[in-house]
Structures are given as structure tokens and as C-alpha cells.
Amino acid sequence: MSPPKLTFADKLLPDQPPHAELFGGDAKALWQALYDTIARSSGIRSPYDEFKLAQTEKFTVEEMASNPVSLRLLQLLIRMIGARRVLEIGAFIGVSAMSMASALPKGGELVTIEKFDHFAAIARQNFKQNGLAKRIRLLEGDAFGVIDSLPKAKKFDLIFIDGNKERYLDYFERLEPLLAP
Numbered sequence: 001m002s003p004p005k006l007t008f009a010d011k012l013l014p015d016q017p018p019h020a021e022l023f024g025g026d027a028k029a030l031w032q033a034l035y036d037t038i039a040r041s042s043g044i045r046s047p048y049d050e051f052k053l054a055q056t057e058k059f060t061v062e063e064m065a066s067n068p069v070s071l072r073l074l075q076l077l078i079r080m081i082g083a084r085r086v087l088e089i090g091a092f093i094g095v096s097a098m099s100m101a102s103a104l105p106k107g108g109e110l111v112t113i114e115k116f117d118h119f120a121a122i123a124r125q126n127f128k129q130n131g132l133a134k135r136i137r138l139l140e141g142d143a144f145g146v147i148d149s150l151p152k153a154k155k156f157d158l159i160f161i162d163g164n165k166e167r168y169l170d171y172f173e174r175l176e177p178l179l180a181p
Contacts, residue, residue, distance in 0.1 A: 004060040008046070008067050009035030044068045047095045054125045056093060056118065065095040066162060074160060077101035083157035086114040087178065088164035089143045089171055094123030100160065103136040110136045113143045147174050155180035
């Protein structure tokens, strides 16, 4: 696999050049230093350190997976609201699914949807080798088709939309009836 084009720090916060100019050094160093400080002070570990990861040659984890800071926030939200059922749209190789599933209480379930069979196969492998296969149910297919097949009576406590970015509003409108109050 080629070296990562992106780092986790690249996806930490929106790029805000006017604010970055208030600090010494270049913007790249600023974002990396900010990410390193947040990760170190919060005990946030890289997915490479957190999980045994089978990967794909198509994209790096840094390019496609959720940022570790965002994953920690999702874990916090799951614990704060006492979520037992979580739905994720867009699994990639399973990093965010594993992170969220590890925050669920005993008996909790995470359902994730992945459109591409290549990524779904790797995600399943990752779930198994990290001991999370019993907590995570991966459904394959286009999310809109899969969403329609989900039972309407069985609500989710949290829904994480991480699929096709251009369709977020469409996802939200379709998923809102599946979300518990």
C-alpha cells in the first residue's frame, strides 16, 4: 500500500485560513499539532493501535475512515444516551462500526450498511478478528434499498450517516422515522 496522502489531522476541523494565520508556522503543522495535543490529552489512539485492521489497496484508512476524535465523540454520545441500537450508513472497512460497537452495553447491536462487497468483506474480517462480530450486523447493498427493508417498529437510538455525502438530506429524511425519540 502506498503511504497515506492524508493524515487524521487533515480531517480534524474545517480549514479556516484566516484563523490559522494567527499562529506561527505553516497551516499543516498547526493542524497536526492540534490533533496531536487533542489525541494525547484525551487518550485517543489511532485505529491502527486500537484495532487489528485488514485493509484495502483502494484507499487508506486516513482517507476513508472517520477521524479518531470524531469516533471518540460518537462513543461518548452512545454512552451518554444509553444507546442499545445504532445504525451506521457506510461501513468502509469497519473502523467506525467497531469503535461505536465497543461503546455499546452488553446486548447492544450496531447495524451497518455497506454498498461495496470489497469493503464489506474486509469489514466482516475486521469485526471477527477484533471480537466484535456478534455485536455488529453488516448489511450489503445500496443504503436506500436496505433502509426500506429495515423493520419500522425496531427503532435505533443513534444513527450515524457516513455514506454518500451528497445525499445526506435524503438519508436524514428516510432515516428519521427509524430514530427513537
